[in-house]
Amino acid sequence: MPTQKRVGRIEGVLLPLLLVVLMIVAAVTVAFARHFGWWLRPLASEHGAAIDRLFVITLVITGLVFILVQSLLALFVFRYRGENGRRAIFYPDNPRLEITWTVIPAVILTALIVSGGRLWSRIQLTPPPPDAFAVEVWGQQFKWAIRYPGKDGKFGRTDMRLIRGDNPLGIDTKDPASKDDIFFPAGEGELHIPVGKPVVIYLRSKDVIHSFYVPQFRVKQDAVPGMVTRIWFVPTKKGTFEIACAELCGQGHYTMRGVLIVEDEAKVREWLAQQSTVADLIP
Known part of the structure; x- marks a missing residue:
């Protein structure tokens, strides 16, 4: 049992560190993407600006969610790591919290889907000019x-x-x-x-x-x-x-x-x- 507790404490430190490293690597990759040629090719069409804008908005939103979720996960793993005398807390549910973290992502995803659908329709369904x-x-x-x-x-x-x-x-x-x-x-x-x-x-x-x-x-x-x-x-x-x-x-x-x-x-x-x-x- 003492060995298991010691392993739990070690894992409670190593896992948050791993998550922090993962977030740093992700942030550096995005920050230097253009420098290393990992970003979008230079734009050469009119409608492409709207596509790029929606792509960047989606990347920023999902990136912030990624950082938030991983930060909370690292915090909770470290904060509630195994310690002598610690007892698990009985926490059955929290309807208000569950509704909040369900409704907010649903609204954001719906907005992104609608924006993408409108852009796709404008590009794909709008007929070309007669003189094209x-x-x-x-x-x-x-x-x-x-x-x-x-x-x-x-x-x-x-x-x-x-x-x-x-x-x-x-x-x-x-x-x-x-x-x-x-x-x-x-x-x-x-x-x-x-x-x-x-x-x-x-x-x-x-x-x-x-x-x-x-x-x-x-x-x-x-x-x-x-x-x-x-x-x-x-x-x-x-x-x-x-x-x-x-x-x-x-x-x-x-x-x-x-x-x-x-x-x-x-x-x-x-x-x-x-x-x-x-x-x-x-x-």
Whole structure:
């Protein structure tokens, strides 16, 4: 019995120290996250600011709760550690305290969920402007294919039964709208979009579920076989960015990368004018 009491006293000191160390490590990690590159990528889209703001608010609230809970746990473990002559206190319940620590977290979580839902709806459910720059991106193990609608602004029809070597997207050449489409087979092209202008990306998949992800734009949208999904945003910075696949899509998932270039709209139009169309490439 004396040995057990001694062990209890030791544990009553070591566990609070461990909790304090844990809180210090967590605080230092968050404080130096940006310095070591562990933070969010530099923002490059309009809607991303709202996402970052909600992320920081959530992190601050959960961080404060973490510190409060761990501090109380450390205090109680140390304060009520095993000692000679100490007897356990019979404390059946405290309805007022229990209601308080139930209602307050419920209100905070509800507010965060509602805020997140409103932001998600604004990003996902709001239709893009009519003059948005449109482009279609296809996921295919383990590369991205790209199609632009051409001067008429319309995508031609596609049919999986028309896929062959020189027509990897199954574009229906009998559709007049497809004649001026510009496409790049999987892994053979770059995605060029204009800065400061709404861009809508239509996503499709030829095989399994992929996920179009550009962290600087705070954009992530699944490409699902058999359906067309959509994401739109307004890029605010020029530069070259990496398109990643954020959905495990097979053994070569880690190699599924693409290049996205944001530049002036005039340069994008000039670049598109230099590309071959469906009429040039598919007989």
